Amino acid sequence: MTGSLAATTPFVAVNESLSAYPTLGDPGPLQNNRTPFRVSLPASFGCARTVELQLNELQRQYDEAAKRIGMLTTHTKKIALAERMQKALEEYKDSLIEKKVVRLQETDSECFNTLSRKKDALRRIAIDPRTFAVTLYDRRNQPLPKTQLSAGEKQIYAISMLWALAKISGRPLPIIIDTPLGRLDSDHRSLLVQHYFPVASHQVLILSTDTEVDQSYFAALQRDVAYAYHLEFDPVEHGTTVSSGYFWRRSDEAHEAAAQ
Numbered sequence: 001m002t003g004s005l006a007a008t009t010p011f012v013a014v015n016e017s018l019s020a021y022p023t024l025g026d027p028g029p030l031q032n033n034r035t036p037f038r039v040s041l042p043a044s045f046g047c048a049r050t051v052e053l054q055l056n057e058l059q060r061q062y063d064e065a066a067k068r069i070g071m072l073t074t075h076t077k078k079i080a081l082a083e084r085m086q087k088a089l090e091e092y093k094d095s096l097i098e099k100k101v102v103r104l105q106e107t108d109s110e111c112f113n114t115l116s117r118k119k120d121a122l123r124r125i126a127i128d129p130r131t132f133a134v135t136l137y138d139r140r141n142q143p144l145p146k147t148q149l150s151a152g153e154k155q156i157y158a159i160s161m162l163w164a165l166a167k168i169s170g171r172p173l174p175i176i177i178d179t180p181l182g183r184l185d186s187d188h189r190s191l192l193v194q195h196y197f198p199v200a201s202h203q204v205l206i207l208s209t210d211t212e213v214d215q216s217y218f219a220a221l222q223r224d225v226a227y228a229y230h231l232e233f234d235p236v237e238h239g240t241t242v243s244s245g246y247f248w249r250r251s252d253e254a255h256e257a258a259a260q
Contacts, residue, residue: 094129101129103168111160111167114195116153117187152184159196166201174203181212193217198224210247218246 105127112122122144126135136144136157149157159180166173177200181189189212197204198221206213213221218228228246233239 098129100168101127101132104164107167108161108164111163112157115156115160115163115188115191117185117191118153152188155183156188159192163196163200172202174205175201176205176207178207179209179212180206181208189217193220197221213246215248 105125108127109122109124112125116122122136123139123141124137126137127133128135136146136149138144146154146157162175166175177197180192180197184192193213197206218225228244230243230245230247232241232243234241
């Protein structure tokens with residue numbers, strides 16, 4: 001009896017273990033276990049849709065950020081290019097000004113010494129290309145204060161500067177000269193009449209008194225004179241009358257002298 005009981009004990013234990021699982025004819029527990037899966041699938045689809053929308057929004061934000069970065073990069077490049085161009089233009093302008101100033105000071109020195117009766121009294125004229133300050137140097141190459149120039153020399157200096165500017169401009173500009181010989185001595189007057197008035201420009205208008213351009217100077221200029229007019233102020237009418245001729249000359253004589 002004892003041996004028979006010992007043989008059946010394992011079978012009983014296995015049978016009891018199997019009884020815990022449902023049989024093929026009893027699907028109730030399995031049905032209960034499937035229910036959570038049917039309920040969780042729609043929730044999973046909704047979560048996936050939300051994630052997809054978030055990814056799309058992040059992609060859109062990324063594309064916009066990339067576009068802005070590209071635009072900023074292009075803008076930055078344009079700014080850098082503009083700064084380089086501006087720097088190049090500034091350097092070119094400085095170089096051009098320096099060259100023009102060198103030509104101006106050389107031409108001005110030449111013009112001054114041509115019109116000055118004290119030959120080589122002024123050796124050269126220096127102009128600062130940044131401040132345009134003018135420094136005069138004498139024959140010993142020492143700075144010459146402008147206060148040491150006489151009234152006539154100051155006028156010659158001013159005329160020589162205008163003459164030099166007209167020369168280096170390269171443009172045919174008409175020139176009007178008003179009472180040019182008033183403060184000059186006879187030597188400076190002769191130099192202006194001989195070397196400046198005939199070549200100052202292609203068209204020169206001289207407003208002179210009869211004590212400046214007198215008969216001798218008019219005779220020296222008559223080869224280059226196209227027309228001569230006399231302006232006379234009428235104190236009664238408070239107006240100016242214009243007539244042909246130059247002071248002491250009649251109209252026909254003035255045109256005849258200009259034609260010779």
